[in-house]
Amino acid sequence: MPTMNMIQALNDAHKVMMRRDDDIVVFGEDIGFFGGVFRVTEGLQKEFGKARTFDAPISEGGIVATAVGMAAYGIKPVIEIQFADYIYPGYDQIVSEVAKMRYRTAGEWTMPMVIRTPYGGGIFGGQTHSQSPESLFTHIAGLKVVVPSTPYDAKGLLIAAIEDPDPVVFFEPKRIYNGPFDGHHDRPVTPWSKHPASDVPEGHYTVPLGKAAVVREGNELTVLAYGTMVHVALAAVQDQGLDAEVIDLRTLVPLDIETIEKSVEKTGRCLIAQEAPRTSGFAAELSALAQERCFYHLEAPVERVTGWDTPYPHAYEWAYFPGPKRMKKALEKVMAD
């Protein structure tokens, strides 16, 4: 089985799907000849030609809007927004048009498209190369929101997203494009090749949307995480020697509530980890759901470890990023209560 990092896995997903379906068109800033600033679309233009893989003007609103028109025509656009921090000029099109099209036309027009965008911090990206705006999309009815955390999932989820009849906002944690990052920035990062999830099958397979993965089984508490925070959480519970169950949500909308409920009811404790700022973040939704649905099983308040309610700072990267130290404190708190 080939060994791939997350970039190669995403690239392969594009190739697998573009070979299968002539209606798939890929475009975005710098994604054509150059192959993307993160190399995710490398080689696509050479193989599939300029009519199916092309560079776009620097206009996120225009990229999403023309994708809407193409989807209305019958094409399946897989578009890239270079950084999630720059998705906002396209927000009106995503929220008002992409998300609502099936509903407002009673199913006459649908928007089977994927909006890929690198997201998350931990790379000294400062304010506009580090954001995690997923809650701005989980709040919008009509959108599916996906965040992979391994090369295997990245390929399988992207293929599933491309095949999905609904629009999918696909957040790629750029911190773990090349290797899993456990939050220990002072240690060398291991490449994906040392991780079993870098065994990525050739050809077509899917990881279904709406299904979480129990990445570590345990009985003492449940940790809910996605993206880079999955690896941070795994390392933290390991360091603490806790018998924790770590769940990688993979899809935020629609959420795999059954897996969450089952786990929290078993463990009685729940910690939620996200990079995004705390207030109105997706962790708040998860916390509310755990509390509403597992109240009588809970032995401690549901705890959140998140980014701070500030813009993402440059020099204070490791004071902002919810790394091992904050995870340790949060784990101690949720276990002590």
Add this chain to the structure above:
Amino acid sequence: MSDKDPKVRGANRPKLALHVPEPPFRPGDKPDFSSIKIPAAGSATRPDTSVQAVETHALTTDLVRVLGDDHKAVGPWDPKLDPETLRKILKDMVTVRVFDDRMYRSQRQGKTSFYMKCTGEEAIATATAAALDREDMHFPTYRQQGLLVSRGYPLVTMMNQIYSNKGDPLKGRQLPIMYSDKAYGFFSISGNLGTQFPQAVGWAMGAAIKGDSRIAMGWIGDGATAEGDFHSAMTFAAVYNVPVILAVVNNQWAISSFSGIAGAERATFAQRAVGYGIAGLRVDGNDALAVFAAVKWAAERARSNGGPTLIEFFTYRAEGHSTSDDPSGYRPSDEAKAWPLGDPVERLKSHLIALGEWDEDRHAAMTAEADAAVRAAQKEAEANGILPQQGKDNVGSMFEDVYADVPWHIAEQRDQAVDEMR
């Protein structure tokens, strides 16, 4: 001494002043549009459709007009339409006007929550529909109902949508007049202004990617050209040489803001085309023949891979913005009558009469026929229910089509809502 010292900075310079455009006339003023330059019919040149965009510059300040004051068709833009086609366009215009009047009244009677007329602008959509193929796709605003009427869309279905009744194809989810019908080449109308303009470009890009021969047409009002989506539509259309027609309906008003607030004091909307490398035309929007000819020209250009065209239809919004708007609060009530390009229905009617192909009796009969058709449709639509009667039945349908399948969280909310309505 540094010129950063506030005491001396700019001491010898004039004070800067903010210019806030004002319309020429406010309520109580006597409207006088004699300052608007109206070129004689037939005077605008008609270049070959393969012309370079930059060579259309003169046409972006000129005004393509075919029907003269004597109601005769003149000049190189005369599409030389047969009387049959002219009568069809006239009938569509009259039907739209009658439809608008009935639905306006319906709103006043409380049968629907909202309506928007296109009075004075009927020629633009109906003559466009006549000039394009049925397979071409429109990305309209809320004021191109003439496209549907011209393409033979059932009036009763339009009304069902307006009434949000059980015949409403959009299942009561959309505000009245936000029609959608794929089979009629009429893309779903959105309340968010300007969004459909670059979407039209994307649709036409799709047609180009697939080697299709169909083209798209995007629509926007003068006010909404100020949206960023106008700029992205123009940029993408130019960059990819997209087979699209982009239409700005300049009816002078965006609710209460006159077109100067959208930038019309400094340049025509058509002039913006040349800066993007797009062919531009400025057209008398109340002249059905000029509208037809311009759209036909742009379509030919698009179909031969000549690229996009921006057309400014110069017209006047003769009535309020919507049923929620009272224009007497911001403009003279008789302004529409003073508008120098007249009324599109009257002008085409007079043209047909001048050709000896029409007369007052036939016109009266056709108007009565349109009125009867609209009344019959209204009766049929109201039998399907009107807004105040809706909202209780089949509440569960409110939760469908958010996604292809209903996810668990929406299913739970559906069950709760259905339970609450019991």
